[in-house]
């Protein structure tokens with residue numbers, strides 16, 4: 001069973017393909033990290049997969065009607081804009097909007113579970129616009145969790161979070177996968193990617209350069225070729241640890 005299937009997904013900006021013929025499938029139980037240097041095409045790939053921008057090839061999500069797609073996949077964009085000064089619990093409850101029956105849309109237990117999962121019970125009455133950047137990020141993740149879609153796509157969700165919140169968030173994503181959901185998340189911290197993801201997709205100038213278990217993707221050769229990074233991947237009692245040593249010319 002696949003929750004997302006891409007076949008030769010391609011996005012062209014001007015003459016240049018920024019996502020170039022990406023074919024892959026993501027199924028239940030997977031926590032997939034999307035990695036690659038700045039500008040590699042990670043955001044573009046996820047937005048095209050969701051049908052949010054014109055593309056060539058196919059995505060199993062992009063042709064779905066909007067409400068159906070929102071029940072199939074939750075989307076956490078990189079830009080964390082909270083437009084209105086609503087309470088945290090109201091904002092998280094907006095995640096229920098794709099569920100069209102009144103009972104589904106108002107299911108308070110889904111909102112409560114999302115607030116609890118993100119450690120936000122104490123914030124429920126606060127205005128979301130009056131929280132710190134990292135707190136707002138947690139609220140937006142909670143809104144995506146409240147959606148209870150089988151697949152979560154998240155664009156750099158841990159950027160700007162403190163170290164404990166980064167690990168806690170990735171553990172939540174791992175937990176979702178263990179419950180039978182799937183997660184596709186872009187991230188730049190390669191150690192956390194290696195520790196918390198079941199699989200990594202490495203994008204290099206729009207092309208899928210590697211796809212597999214983290215330690216098979218994060219080799220010293222691929223780190224050098226794609227990231228221009230000299231680095232060691234150390235195996236420690238706490239799990240893998242990527243030690244950057246220098247930038248290659």
Ligand SMILES: Nc1ncnc2c1ncn2[C@@H]1O[C@H](COP(=O)(O)OP(=O)(O)OP(=O)(O)O)[C@@H](O)[C@H]1O
Pocket residue numbers: 013018036037038039040041042043044045
């Ligand atoms: N609106 C746009 N118009 C033209 N080119 C764009 C536009 N948005 C992105 N690009 C280009 O598309 C390429 C891929 O961008 P994208 O944002 O997908 O990369 P990314 O891997 O998510 O990068 P980062 O890690 O920096 O967030 C980049 O070369 C970028 O300059």
